[in-house]
Amino acid sequence: MLTLHYYPGNASLAPHMVLEELGVPYALELVDRTQGAQNSEGYRRLNPTGLIPTLVDGDQPIFETAAILLHLADRFPEAGLMPPVGTRERALAYQWLIHLTNTVQPAYITYYYPDRYSTDPAHAPAVKAAAEQRLNGMFDLLEKALEGKHYLLGDTVCVADHMLLMMVRWGRNFAGRPPRTLPNLGAHAARMVERPAVRQAFEREGLAAPWY
Numbered sequence: 100m101l102t103l104h105y106y107p108g109n110a111s112l113a114p115h116m117v118l119e120e121l122g123v124p125y126a127l128e129l130v131d132r133t134q135g136a137q138n139s140e141g142y143r144r145l146n147p148t149g150l151i152p153t154l155v156d157g158d159q160p161i162f163e164t165a166a167i168l169l170h171l172a173d174r175f176p177e178a179g180l181m182p183p184v185g186t187r188e189r190a191l192a193y194q195w196l197i198h199l200t201n202t203v204q205p206a207y208i209t210y211y212y213p214d215r216y217s218t219d220p221a222h223a224p225a226v227k228a229a230a231e232q233r234l235n236g237m238f239d240l241l242e243k244a245l246e247g248k249h250y251l252l253g254d255t256v257c258v259a260d261h262m263l264l265m266m267v268r269w270g271r272n273f274a275g276r277p278p279r280t281l282p283n284l285g286a287h288a289a290r291m292v293e294r295p296a297v298r299q300a301f302e303r304e305g306l307a308a309p310w311y
């Protein structure tokens with residue numbers, strides 16, 4: 100049995116979309132952040148980082164979004180959500196997924212929790228603005244990477260595309276230039292939310308429009 104511990108719109112959204120893509124049975128378990136449930140003893144036993152998401156596969160909890168995405172693609176290879184091992188396409192799928200989780204996502208953590216990045220609360224607005232500026236540069240790079248392509252790898256969707264949609268969504272309220280306003284990124288997001296699995300995950304999480 101697969102159980103995804105999630106909170107609506109959090110990093111759990113990418114694994115949720117992928118679970119829907121797979122069409123396999125799974126359960127959702129809400130980690131109620133409004134009650135600080137991510138810090139409860141029970142949740143920390145599954146995921147000692149106290150962060151969301153956690154996937155429990157059988158009796159094995161797994162944390163880190165990108166690791167969960169890769170594990171799901173490995174468990175259900177027939178879904179074709181990662182290219183075959185050892186191919187050029189697989190290398191590029193790793194490249195983009197790890198870039199998104201290792202570079203883009205941490206900039207979002209700074210954007211959403213600027214108070215954690217200075218001991219002086221007065222610095223928070225400037226820390227947030229600087230994070231948005233850095234993210235703009237990252238989205239310029241992703242915009243170029245999508246030139247002439249439907250998905251990050253070309254014509255075939257892979258789990259890095261679900262991660263990218265989530266990164267574009269998280270920037271929907273940018274003060275300056277939301278990533279959806281870049282033509283290739285906007286078209287990619289529109290294409291992704293046309294996928295029934297993606298819509299189903301957004302709807303099950305009760306996410307209100309605009310989705311990205």
Ligand SMILES: N[C@@H](CCC(=O)N[C@@H](CS)C(=O)NCC(=O)O)C(=O)O
Pocket residue numbers: 108109110111137149150151152162163164165200204208
């Ligand atoms: N690298 C981690 C980051 C997860 C993460 O930061 N999750 C956020 C929600 S999007 C969270 O749980 N925040 C709670 C907190 O920081 O206290 C992953 O991708 O799983």
